[in-house]
Amino acid sequence: MNELTLVLDNTGNTPLYEQIYQYIKSEIKSGKIECKTKLPSSRSLASHLQVSRSTVDMAYTQLISEGYIESVPCKGYYVCEISLLYDINIPKRTKKIPKTKTVEERLIDFSPNGIDLEYFPFGTWRKISRSILNEEKKELFDSGNYKGDEGLRRNICNYLFEARNVHCSPDNIIIGAGNDFLMTILCRLMKQTRVIAMESPTYQRAYQVFRSNDKKVVTVKVEKDGIDVESLRSKNADLVYVMPSHQYPLGTVMSIRKRNKLLKWANEKDERYIIEDDYDSEFRYHGKPIPALMGIDNTDKVIYIGTFSKSIAPAIRMSYMVLPEHLMNLYEKEISFYSQTVSRIDQAVVSEFIENGHFERHLNKMRSIYREKHDMVLSNMKDMGKMISIYGANAGLHIVIKFNNGMTEKELIDRAHNAGVKVYPLSEYYIDETYKERNAVIMGFAKLNHSEIKKGIELLKKAWNGG
Amino acid sequence: MNELTLVLDNTGNTPLYEQIYQYIKSEIKSGKIECKTKLPSSRSLASHLQVSRSTVDMAYTQLISEGYIESVPCKGYYVCEISLLYDINIPKRTKKIPKTKTVEERLIDFSPNGIDLEYFPFGTWRKISRSILNEEKKELFDSGNYKGDEGLRRNICNYLFEARNVHCSPDNIIIGAGNDFLMTILCRLMKQTRVIAMESPTYQRAYQVFRSNDKKVVTVKVEKDGIDVESLRSKNADLVYVMPSHQYPLGTVMSIRKRNKLLKWANEKDERYIIEDDYDSEFRYHGKPIPALMGIDNTDKVIYIGTFSKSIAPAIRMSYMVLPEHLMNLYEKEISFYSQTVSRIDQAVVSEFIENGHFERHLNKMRSIYREKHDMVLSNMKDMGKMISIYGANAGLHIVIKFNNGMTEKELIDRAHNAGVKVYPLSEYYIDETYKERNAVIMGFAKLNHSEIKKGIELLKKAWNGG
Numbered sequence: 001m002n003e004l005t006l007v008l009d010n011t012g013n014t015p016l017y018e019q020i021y022q023y024i025k026s027e028i029k030s031g032k033i034e035c036k037t038k039l040p041s042s043r044s045l046a047s048h049l050q051v052s053r054s055t056v057d058m059a060y061t062q063l064i065s066e067g068y069i070e071s072v073p074c075k076g077y078y079v080c081e082i083s084l085l086y087d088i089n090i091p092k093r094t095k096k097i098p099k100t101k102t103v104e105e106r107l108i109d110f111s112p113n114g115i116d117l118e119y120f121p122f123g124t125w126r127k128i129s130r131s132i133l134n135e136e137k138k139e140l141f142d143s144g145n146y147k148g149d150e151g152l153r154r155n156i157c158n159y160l161f162e163a164r165n166v167h168c169s170p171d172n173i174i175i176g177a178g179n180d181f182l183m184t185i186l187c188r189l190m191k192q193t194r195v196i197a198m199e200s201p202t203y204q205r206a207y208q209v210f211r212s213n214d215k216k217v218v219t220v221k222v223e224k225d226g227i228d229v230e231s232l233r234s235k236n237a238d239l240v241y242v243m244p245s246h247q248y249p250l251g252t253v254m255s256i257r258k259r260n261k262l263l264k265w266a267n268e269k270d271e272r273y274i275i276e277d278d279y280d281s282e283f284r285y286h287g288k289p290i291p292a293l294m295g296i297d298n299t300d301k302v303i304y305i306g307t308f309s310k311s312i313a314p315a316i317r318m319s320y321m322v323l324p325e326h327l328m329n330l331y332e333k334e335i336s337f338y339s340q341t342v343s344r345i346d347q348a349v350v351s352e353f354i355e356n357g358h359f360e361r362h363l364n365k366m367r368s369i370y371r372e373k374h375d376m377v378l379s380n381m382k383d384m385g386k387m388i389s390i391y392g393a394n395a396g397l398h399i400v401i402k403f404n405n406g407m408t409e410k411e412l413i414d415r416a417h418n419a420g421v422k423v424y425p426l427s428e429y430y431i432d433e434t435y436k437e438r439n440a441v442i443m444g445f446a447k448l449n450h451s452e453i454k455k456g457i458e459l460l461k462k463a464w465n466g467g
Numbered sequence: 468m469n470e471l472t473l474v475l476d477n478t479g480n481t482p483l484y485e486q487i488y489q490y491i492k493s494e495i496k497s498g499k500i501e502c503k504t505k506l507p508s509s510r511s512l513a514s515h516l517q518v519s520r521s522t523v524d525m526a527y528t529q530l531i532s533e534g535y536i537e538s539v540p541c542k543g544y545y546v547c548e549i550s551l552l553y554d555i556n557i558p559k560r561t562k563k564i565p566k567t568k569t570v571e572e573r574l575i576d577f578s579p580n581g582i583d584l585e586y587f588p589f590g591t592w593r594k595i596s597r598s599i600l601n602e603e604k605k606e607l608f609d610s611g612n613y614k615g616d617e618g619l620r621r622n623i624c625n626y627l628f629e630a631r632n633v634h635c636s637p638d639n640i641i642i643g644a645g646n647d648f649l650m651t652i653l654c655r656l657m658k659q660t661r662v663i664a665m666e667s668p669t670y671q672r673a674y675q676v677f678r679s680n681d682k683k684v685v686t687v688k689v690e691k692d693g694i695d696v697e698s699l700r701s702k703n704a705d706l707v708y709v710m711p712s713h714q715y716p717l718g719t720v721m722s723i724r725k726r727n728k729l730l731k732w733a734n735e736k737d738e739r740y741i742i743e744d745d746y747d748s749e750f751r752y753h754g755k756p757i758p759a760l761m762g763i764d765n766t767d768k769v770i771y772i773g774t775f776s777k778s779i780a781p782a783i784r785m786s787y788m789v790l791p792e793h794l795m796n797l798y799e800k801e802i803s804f805y806s807q808t809v810s811r812i813d814q815a816v817v818s819e820f821i822e823n824g825h826f827e828r829h830l831n832k833m834r835s836i837y838r839e840k841h842d843m844v845l846s847n848m849k850d851m852g853k854m855i856s857i858y859g860a861n862a863g864l865h866i867v868i869k870f871n872n873g874m875t876e877k878e879l880i881d882r883a884h885n886a887g888v889k890v891y892p893l894s895e896y897y898i899d900e901t902y903k904e905r906n907a908v909i910m911g912f913a914k915l916n917h918s919e920i921k922k923g924i925e926l927l928k929k930a931w932n933g934g
Contacts (some may be wrong), residue, residue: 066828066835085831114610118605120605120608141781141783143781145780181644182690188680204804212802303649313608316810317806319808339672342784343809346812346813361533364535367552
C-alpha cells in the first residue's frame, strides 16, 4: 500500500513528522488502515510525500513506541492489534461565560479564612520550580522518605529553632498534606487515648477531625491568659489541644504561668501529652515575640503542629508535625507504613524557598502588609468607643469584637449584611452550649485591601450605631 | 548620618539596589545602625554612592516592605524596632561524598515496587508546569474545592469512561494524596462497618491501613478466577476489598462469573459494598482489555479507587476514589470538612496532562516498554520447564513463580541473594497462616533494563538449578 496521501502543512506550526504520525495514527484508530496491514517502507513513503527519510523514520518510531505499529526485522512495518490501546477522548472545555456577581459576592467580606495573595512571590516560586524540574532529577519522581525528604525536614528544623525557639531533630519531623491529615495520623497513633480536651470556642476543623477519629472531646474554659488548667484537671482527659501563641478564634496568648502549669499537668502521668497547634504564630505585630510552648518544654510532652497554609499559601497543602521521642518510636513501629502525602517536587520547592532566604523575606514582607491592615481596622473602629471590646488584636489575621450595647450576634450579622458587609458569628466556634457568648462577631482582614477595609468599617458603624 | 559607605560591585552579578539593600539590612540586623536612627534621604545617599536616585529608592522600598525601615511623611526614613522580625539562618548543606555501593545495592533487584522512570516525559511535564505557573493565576494558590478541582475531576471521569468503561459523574470523584489517605477517609466514612473481608495474599498496605483504622479484617481465599464468594458469604463481613483486574500479588483476573456473583453478594444487604482497587490495570499486554468491575455494576455497590502512582509517577501523590451515590451523600454530610490534600498546582498539571492527550500517549508508550520487559522475563525463563509455574503474567509489573522442585521460599531467596540477585517472598503478602504458600517468589521487572533482566535470570537459573 502506498496510499498514505496526506496534505502536509508547511507553515511550520506543526512539525512534519508529527503530522505524518497523527495522520497514520488516526487512520489506524478509525480502522481505515486495518490490523496487520504492511506500511510502506520509510524510503518509499518519504519519496511519495516529498519529505526527508528521517522525517518518516521519526513518525514511525513514535508510532512504534506508542504501540500502533511494529517493526518486523527484514520484513517491514505492520499495524498492530490496537484493541488494547488507550484512546482517551477528552471533550474540550467550552469557555465559561463570566457570571455577574451575586448579591452575596458583592458584599465586603471580612472572612477569617484565606490570605492576601496579592504579594505572593510568583516570580521566585516559578524560578525555583523551573530550576528543580530542569535538573531532570529522576529520583524526585520516585517515592521518597515516608516522613518527608530529609533536606526539607532539616530546613524546617532550622526554621523552628530560629523563629519559634523549638529545638528538635529532623528525625522527629513528619511532613504531611495539611493539618487534617496529620491530626488523623496522630489519632491513629494515639489509639489508646480515648478522650481529648479542647478549649471552647476552638478551631472547628480540629474538633471535627478528632470526632471523626472516634475521640471523645471534653471542653475546657479559656481564661484571659489561656486554658483553665484547673478545669482541665477535673476532666478525664490525657490529651489536650491548645494554640498557645494565638488561640483561635479568641486570639488569647497563653501566659508563661499557664504554660508552666500546663506542662506540669502533662508531667503528672506518663501517657499525657499536649498538642500545640502553632496556628498563625508567624504574624505578630506589636510587643515581644512569643516562643512556642515546645520551646520551653524539656520534658518531651509537646506534639507540635505547624503549617505553610497561612505563611506561604493555602494551596500548597503542606504541614509538619514534631513528635516527642516516645511517640516517634511508636510511629516508626506502628504506622510508618503510611506513605508520604506530599509530592517530592513540592517538597523540594518549599525546601529551597526556605534555604535561600525567600521564606524569611516573604514572612517579613507579609507581616508588614498585615500589620498595616490590622492597624487600619483598629484605628477605624476607635470611635466606636465603649460600645465594643476588641479581643485578639496584635497578632493573626482576624479580631473578635464583643458588643456591650445589648445587640445579639444575629442582629449584628443581619444589620451588617443589609449594609453590604459580611462578618462572622463567634458562637459557631463553640463546641457546646457551655461558655457560649452570643454578642460577638469575628472579622478577618487578610484578603481585603485598604479601601475595602475603610469602606466596610464605615458601613458597619452606620449599621450598628443606628440601633 | 551619612556613613553608609559600602563598596559597590559593578560587575553586574548582583544588582546595585540589591547590594545597598543587603548592606543596610545587615547593618540593622547586627545593631550597627540602631533602632530609630534616621537614614540619609535617597537623594543624598545616591550622590554619596554615585548611583542613580531610583537605585536607592528601590533599596529603600525593599527595606520598608520587609519591615526594616519606615517612611515618616515629611521627615524621612527611620530604622524600625526589629526584635519581631524573622532572621532565619539556614546552614548551607555540605556536599555529600558519594558512597560506594553496598553489596545490597549491587544486587540485581527484581523489586515489585517502583516504575521505569527512564521514559518519563520530563519535557512535557516541565512545559505544562511552566505554562501553569506563568499564568499567574492567583486562585491556584488559594484553597480549592475539597473534593479536588472540577476540571481535573472531569478529566478523570472521561478517562475512566474511555479506558475503564466506568460511567460516573465528576461530582462523585474525590481526589486525595495517595491510596492510603483515601482509604483512611473511607474508613472514617464507613464507621458503622466494623469488619472487612480481604483476599489472602493481598496488598499489605491496604491491610495495614484498615487495621490502623480499627477495622477487623477477615480473610477469604482467592481461587483461580478470583475471590471465593461462597467463603466470603460465610464470613460476617459487609465490606470486601478486591482487585478484579489484576489481583496483588497473585495477578489473578476475576472472571465475569465471579464479578456477577460478587455483585449479587453485595446486593443482598443495603449496607454491603465492594472496594475495587484498580491497581495497575493500565498495563495489560496480551488478550482482551478487561473493564473495571464498577463498569458492569448498575446497582451502585462499588467504591472505585485508582492512582497515578504507577501510571504517571510515585512522587505525584495523587489518587482518586469514586463513591456510590449513597456514600457520596454521607460524605458530603459527615466528612466533607476534611480539606483537599493535593496541591492545586499539581492538580492543574495532571489535568492538563490528561486533557491534552499526553496521558494517553504516555500509557501506550509505557505499556509497550513494559510488555517488552515482561515478554523478555518469560522467554528467558522458558527453559526452566516444569520446575516452575508462572502466575499473573500478561499484565502488571511483576510475576509470581511457584516452584515444583521442593525448594522453599527461603532457600530460593537465599540462593538468589548469594548469586547477586534479589527476589521477594510471596509469604509476606499473606495476612494469616491460612492458605499460605511457602514455595513461591515475586519478581518485578519495571525498574530493570533489558541487560539486567537477562543477566539476572541467567544468574537465577544457575542458582536454582544447582540444587
